[in-house]
Amino acid sequence: MKQLVLKIAAGVFLFSLVNASCKKDNTTQPVPPLEATSVSNIEADPALTGNHFAFFSLETNQQIALADSATTKWDIGFRGTTIITNNGNSGPGNGGAFVQTGATFSAYTTIAVDSIFKTDAAPVYAIPTGSGNGWYNYDFANNVIAPIPGRLLIIRTANGNYSKIEILSYYKDAPTAPTSTDAARYYSFQFMYQPDGTKSLK
């Protein structure tokens, strides 16, 4: 008897799934493509004075004041080569992140269903620190920080939406061939933000 109930329950569940997806198909309308946004010269404490993060909202494409560090207004923060997301012991948000390897910004259009978003537990961060671990390689011979080509930061924002980021430069005005004398700790990046809560990024 018990078994039968379970089977029926499973059947109902399956039916509702099929039904739901059919419904969705029927009502789908062409979604306008998302736009990539470029951001330049976010100052990640270049003067090495305050030792604080520069906060940024992917949702509003704006820098967020330091005073709002304990809110869910910001999604990512920069300090030196460290990048934090609004979650764990970094902030009160529902954020998360992982580093996607082997993908270009334009070709990466959907976050895989089984992707695991990590959270910050300083000094270990969702976006790992150190050369080769996260978003950059450090060339000690030339003393230059270079974003690793083909790496994206996949971000879950403080409010639970999704975004992809490609860091373009760590130097002021994003020179294409930076040297150690260029002013460092200035982030330039491009990002795409999906406001509807889905994992589609195109």
Added chain:
Amino acid sequence: MLKGILLLYSMACIVLIAEAQTNDTTANILDELVVTATRNQNKLGNVAVPVTIVNKKTIQQSGSLRLNQILQEQTGLFLSNNFGSGVQIQGLSADYVLILIDGQPLVGRNGGVLDLSRITVNNIAKIEIVKGPSSSLYGSEAMGGVINIITDKSLANNLNASLRYGSYNTSDANISGSLQLNKFNISAFANRNGSNGYDFNKNDTGKTVQPYYSYTTQVKLEQQFSNAVKAGVLFRYYYEHQNSLYSAGNDIVSGNPTIKEYNINPYVNIRFNSKVRTAFNGYATQYESAAKEYLQHNDSLYYNDFFQQRFLRIENQTDVNISSANALTLGGGYTHERLNTNRYSGIRTNSIAYFYAQDEQHIADKLIVIAGLRYDDNAAYASRLSPKLAIQYHPVNKLRINASYGAGFKAPDYRQLYLNFTNNAAGGYTVYGANEITTTQLQQQLEQGSIISITPFGNQLQLLKPEYSKGLNIGGSYQFSKSLFGKVNFFRNDISNLITTEVIAYKSNNAPIYSYFNVNSVFTEGTELQFNYQVTKNIKAEAGYQYLVTADKDVLDQIKEGKLFGKPEGSLESVQLTRSDYGGLNGRSKHMANLKLFYDNKKWMATIRGIYASRWGVADKDGNLILNRDDEYAKGYVLLNLSSGYHFNNGLRLMAGIDNLLNYRDTQWLQQQPGISIYGSVQYSINFKNKK
């Protein structure tokens, strides 16, 4: 501009080649004797592996002073300049090239490189260069090849003195003599070499190459006890002194680093009969470098480095001519090494027992088969068996076809195991040998805050294994005419378990910590061409070319899977890389060529030598750590060297020359290459009649 000059130069050569009929020949090239390829005297034409011989006359006419200079002019040899002048063979770096003096290995490598500028060429009778893995005869280190420097033998009673002076206050003085008394002979040699150095950047403290001087002395004694027995001993001593001067922060650092090197090689050779002979060799060498450098404002010690390496060996080799067509070589020995340095924590020792056998079989006068095997029992590591098989087929006398397969290995060296070194002079980075640091220790340091992050490599520290290689050489030579000789060789070397340095962690000041890993598998492959042409009785021409392709196999896999990206020059966005974007391993020129003309009429002599190397990888600019962009290469170069001289009847010889006539300089990537240099030299020889 450079290409234009090279073209003109080639045209000049063609004109010369077309000029006249020849009297002299190149037909005896393959009859030259070589000992390094098979560890017994053999005709160059019979050894079936790629060998280059540079003889005394070429060295003298080229006006070379140090070994790196003459090697740079040889086909397929690329001189690298990290930690001194090292030589790359078939794309394998200097770490994998064994350097011998009279058959005994030199020690004292820095960063894996044995600095060839330590070796004067003034007492060299000839240089033998064996290319490709030769571990079946020589064991560890002979993975890329072997360079054996054979010093002058006492042949008659003579006295020799020479003095040379040139640009940058470079001076080179030599005196040598030999004496034969009945069955005893002795020869002695001394060299002093010095220079004021030169400076590419007048705005910084110190010169690009700081002033230095060095002394080399060598004494050889030999006694013939009977027709069957002779014994002798070789002593060599080298001393080098340099002034160091550089800035550190707001202060200036100076000091006088020195190098001292001793070599002693006693030997006994016994010829039992026409078929069996045996040789016992003892060898002791010590290399010691010491550098103490002080801050100028308060004389406090800023940099202190001491490195002492001892190497002892006893060895026997017995050669048995089983028949006129079958020769057997058997050898064995024991090596003990000791290291004492403040780069490591404490004194380290290691010993190796080894045995090798080789058989050379001549079949039907057309085929030569040489098979060899060596077993190395390393106290610190697993034992290693290194085989070799070389075959030569000569259907007609003019044509020889060679094929050889050999295995090579290189045991992790002391540096890779035990280094514990922080370089305060260059940013405070630290290098740990693989046995000096564990992941647990790193994690402790992370908790203590002395390091800020651990890399993925830092989380997988483990014991090192030896590096292995397999090398295949297929080639041939052809005597086109009496005056024209050519040879070609195709090579492929596959190296696995390659030990590389990787960053394991970063300190709180952002300086990296390195250690060693068996990570990579790489290959090198290419072609070498060599032509010798006797243009006229007095003019000979040599032309050589090497084409080289190298790659890291893991990088190739990543490219194949579409997982490797780069950034085009001038762009910040990533694009996927293809095979053609990948330039292979850093520090390798794809094309290298040389063209040399020698004129000699017994009195007058002159040479023109042109050396070309195409661009080679030096840096990563787009963060993917591989070579894929044009601005990640150093520019290629052409060196043009001239010399000429006159030989008087009374033993006096005058010579003058210009090195680097085109004044090629690369102040960033090739600092060891000075600009145009001019020199003049005078040499006087007296030969006494032997009283018999």
